[in-house]
Amino acid sequence: MIVITGASGFVGGHLVSHLVSAGSDIACLARSETASRSLLAKGCRVVPGDVIRPETLRGILHQDDVVIHLVGIIEEKGSATFQAVHVQGTRDLVAESKRAGVRHFFYQSALGADRGSWSGYLRTKAEAEEIVRQSGIPSTIFRPSLIIGPWDGFTRKLADMIKLSPVLPLPGEGKAKFQPVYIKDWLRCIQKVIDNPASFTGTYDIGGPEHLTYREIVEHLSRAMGFKKPVFSIPMGFMKLSASILERILPSPPVTSDQLRLLEQDNIAARDAIERYFGFTPKGFDDMLREFIR
Numbered sequence: 203m204i205v206i207t208g209a210s211g212f213v214g215g216h217l218v219s220h221l222v223s224a225g226s227d228i229a230c231l232a233r234s235e236t237a238s239r240s241l242l243a244k245g246c247r248v249v250p251g252d253v254i255r256p257e258t259l260r261g262i263l264h265q266d267d268v269v270i271h272l273v274g275i276i277e278e279k280g281s282a283t284f285q286a287v288h289v290q291g292t293r294d295l296v297a298e299s300k301r302a303g304v305r306h307f308f309y310q311s312a313l314g315a316d317r318g319s320w321s322g323y324l325r326t327k328a329e330a331e332e333i334v335r336q337s338g339i340p341s342t343i344f345r346p347s348l349i350i351g352p353w354d355g356f357t358r359k360l361a362d363m364i365k366l367s368p369v370l371p372l373p374g375e376g377k378a379k380f381q382p383v384y385i386k387d388w389l390r391c392i393q394k395v396i397d398n399p400a401s402f403t404g405t406y407d408i409g410g411p412e413h414l415t416y417r418e419i420v421e422h423l424s425r426a427m428g429f430k431k432p433v434f435s436i437p438m439g440f441m442k443l444s445a446s447i448l449e450r451i452l453p454s455p456p457v458t459s460d461q462l463r464l465l466e467q468d469n470i471a472a473r474d475a476i477e478r479y480f481g482f483t484p485k486g487f488d489d490m491l492r493e494f495i496r
């Protein structure tokens with residue numbers, strides 16, 4: 203059985219649809235009624251559970267299961283901190299996996315994960331990776347750059363901004379580089395791991411064939427949506443100050459200081475990473491946008 207956490211999210215949703223249509227035997231962890239209902243409607247089994255409530259994880263796994271751990275947060279809210287969700291949540295799920303004797307553990311980290319990072323997101327992803335590696339369970343870790351596709355949060359936020367704003371506001375100069383990868387290409391990679399986990403133990407950078415600056419990403423997306431608007435750079439210092447004030451007064455600020463930090467550093471790997479590890483050429487950014495932007 204394949205057990206998926208984070209199945210109700212963007213990546214998990216695509217994975218579940220893909221595996222259900224392939225006839226795979228899967229069960230998904232869900233922490234809310236809404237998530238349970240939509241997963242059941244897709245035709246998979248649902249296991250109630252929340253990674254920050256370890257008591258809900260007890261007994262959910264069985265010998266020889268393959269665990270696909272996709273849970274992750276991009277902003278902290280209340281008790282759902284990076285430390286609680288990424289580090290302690292992964293630690294508890296790994297402990298349960300060991301107890302059950304699962305066959306393979308897949309962890310979705312992020313490109314740039316680093317214990318010394320300024321970003322709490324990247325720092326805790328690196329800590330979670332270490333827990334998985336040291337568990338003794340055969341494991342695969344993916345470190346993707348931006349994953350792009352229908353319903354992804356990043357493109358959706360940018361697309362809303364492009365539609366509504368007369369100019370395209372850029373935090374800072376928008377010079378940091380990213381390597382967007384198409385969700386369908388990510389699915390091809392994970393399918394290879396599922397088919398043959400023993401051949402894919404280790405840590406894999408996952409990115410598309412291009413290195414694009416944040417500015418280029420905004421410009422390409424705007425073009426794909428049929429807009430031609432001027433770019434307007436907002437000094438990063440001002441953005442950070444505004445974000446830190448908004449974080450204190452709003453439960454869900456439009457952007458957090460941690461997210462701004464992620465826009466200040468390159469988030470790239472080798473352009474041929476997927477080809478080298480998984481043997482196929484992934485789609486370029488304009489081609490992926492052409493497939494799903496209307």
Ligand SMILES: NC(=O)c1ccc[n+]([C@@H]2O[C@H](COP(=O)([O-])OP(=O)(O)OC[C@H]3O[C@@H](n4cnc5c(N)ncnc54)[C@H](OP(=O)(O)O)[C@@H]3O)[C@@H](O)[C@H]2O)c1
Nearest residue numbers: 208209210211212213252253254272273274312346348349
């Ligand atoms: N999307 C990208 O560009 C990208 C790039 C690199 C790495 N990643 C990593 O890939 C993974 C999936 O990303 P995504 O874009 O699909 O994120 P997403 O859409 O925000 O989905 C996150 C998933 O995690 C679940 N979750 C959050 N807290 C939980 C908890 N305490 N217990 C159980 N489930 C919990 C959410 O469940 P609810 O529906 O209940 O909230 C949701 O299913 C994350 O680990 C992310 O860090 C994503």
